[in-house]
Amino acid sequence: MCGGRCSLANPHNPAQGTALHELVVAPTFTRDLARPYNIPGTDIVLNPHATGGCTTPQDARSSSTPSSEVEDNENHVPETAVGPRLQYVHITVEWMERNKNPRSNARPKKQHESKVVSQAVEVLSMSRVEFIPIALSAHDYENKYVAGIANGPLMRVSWSGSPGGKTGAAVISNDANWKIIIDKFRDTLKTAPKLDTVCVAFDLNGMEGFLSRSKRLHSPGPDPYETELAFGTRVPNTENFSPAQIAVASAVDEIKSAHSCAEHGTCFINGDLQHLEMNCFRLNMWGQAVVAGKCKAEAPPPPELLTIWTGSTSASTSKPRGRSGPFPTHPPAPSSSSDTTNLLLTSMVPVMAMMAQNMASNIPRAAIPAPAILPAPRSPIQASSPPPALEDELDVFMDAFRRAKNIPDVTIDKAKDQLRESRFTPDILCESSVTTERLQELTGLAEGEVHQLKKFARQCTGKVEGKRARRGIAF
Structure with a gap:
């Protein structure tokens, strides 16, 4: 032994x-x-x-x-009987592929891609928050998505012999679910120590709420937001501006104080009490003029600025009427040279008339062609359908209204009988004396349909009366 x-x-x-x-x-x-x-x-x-x-x-x-x-x-x-402590993680990401053509009626297809984490990891000793970025690193998504502290993103975890298999894998959303699935995986490893692969699936369409947001840039230090920022959403630092810009800003403040307006904020008021509103661009130009010594803050702006803003050199001068300014009251007197020219032209008119008559008398009459007699133009009559007979006018009108507004035949037939019994015709329906309530009571139509009926009656009545007038039919 x-x-x-x-x-x-x-x-x-x-x-x-x-x-x-x-x-x-x-x-x-x-x-x-x-x-x-x-x-x-x-x-x-x-x-x-x-x-x-x-x-x-x-x-x-x-x-x-x-x-x-x-x-x-x-x-x-x-x-040693528990099996290997390191496991390979097989990651699958799924998403719905959108149609490139927005007019296409094809259903979006579900796509998926599978990869393996580059290194084996110790799944049993990891928390949910630690495991998710390592799993997403297989597809280079560890910086694109972040794991929620309380829950999410959703993932399905399975392995060979897991409850439900890969298709019915348990969905992990929080730390409690993760602990349960890890305990089940640890029990499985006791009976199958060679098991070394874990499968995880993520649905990218449901992970939009876990996208990583870009962090705000700031300067290093114990409290990076304690001091002012040179650029950003905080109050700008005056040390970043030049002396000229600071001087213009001071001049603008003086202009606002000297020319304040209760109605518009800041205005230049001329002698005629006309208000010339100041915006940020005009204030900047005025402030530069004050810094340059062309005017003072409490005085009117320089004439060249008034020319740019109003088109005149003075705010009290009225604007010219026309492009070339106001015209003179009396026309200028003609000169002596123009008088001589007018006399010569006047004396030559009868001479030119006599020469024209002599030339016309010397031409033979046979050589002059007789003017052609052209027929008088006639206005073309456009062909149109004849107007309906007086006894059929209501039926034709209601049938046309049914086709135009897609109203059921039963409703139109009932309304037609009630209108015929009360001797209503299309030309009476559009009268203002016929109220909507009365038509609702007769026809049984809804209020909106009654308004459509009156509008349709006005259009059809005008067309029918025009046809009868062109054909000489009494109506």
Whole structure:
């Protein structure tokens, strides 16, 4: 029994077996006889009886552990029997692919992509918040999404032999769910120590609320927001402005104080009590003029600025009427040269008329063609349908209204009978004296349909009367 090495055929041999037997075979098939593996060549391996080292765990417990503690540790499983502590994580991301053509009626297709985390991780010792960024790193999403402190994002965790399988995997949303699934995975590893892969699935369409927001840039220090920022949403620092800009700003403040207006804020009021409103651009130009010494803050703005703002050199001058300014009251007197030209043209008119008559008398009459007599143009009559007969006018009108507004035939027939019985015609329906309540009572139509009926009656009555007038039909 004690010859040779310890093996699966002779598991009680105190001599140490091979590394494969002690590290793999014994913990898998004979857990109660599993023992620590020692380096070959040491005293405990060469003389196991003298050192007492090559004993089984059961013998060691019986010799060193009190009887009261043996009963408590009967269900203890060696650490080597739990299986590998590192697991490979297989990550699958899913999303709905949107149609590139917005007019397409095709349903969006669900896409997925699977990758494995670059290194094996110790899943059993990790929290949910620690595990999610490592899992997302397989698809380079660790910086794009962040794990919620209380819950989210949702993920489905499964492994070989997990409850529900991969399709019915449990959905993990918070730390309590994560603890439950880790306990189940730890129990599975006790019976299947070779299990080394965990599958996790994320739905990207449901992870928009966990997108990583860009952080605000700030200067380093114990309190980065204690001092003013040179650029940003805080109050600007005056040290960042030039002396010229500070002088213009001071001049603008003086202008606002000297030319305040209760109605518009800041205005320049001229002698005619006309208000010229000042915006930020005009105030900046005026402030630059004050700094340059062209005017004072309490005085009117320079004339060149008034020209730019109003088109005149003075705010009290009325605007010209026309592009070239106001015209003179009296036309200028003609010069002597223009009088001579007018006299010559006047005397030549009868001479030119006589020459034209002589030339016309010398031309033979046969050579003059007779003017062609053209027929008088006639306005074309556009062909149109004849107007309905007076006795059929109500029927034609109600049928056209039914087709135009898509009203049921039963409703139109009932309304038609009531209108015919009360001697209503289309030209009477559009009269203002016919109230909406009266038509609702007669026809049974809704209030909106009654308004449509009156509007349709006005349009059709105008067309029918025009047709009868063109054909000379009395109406």
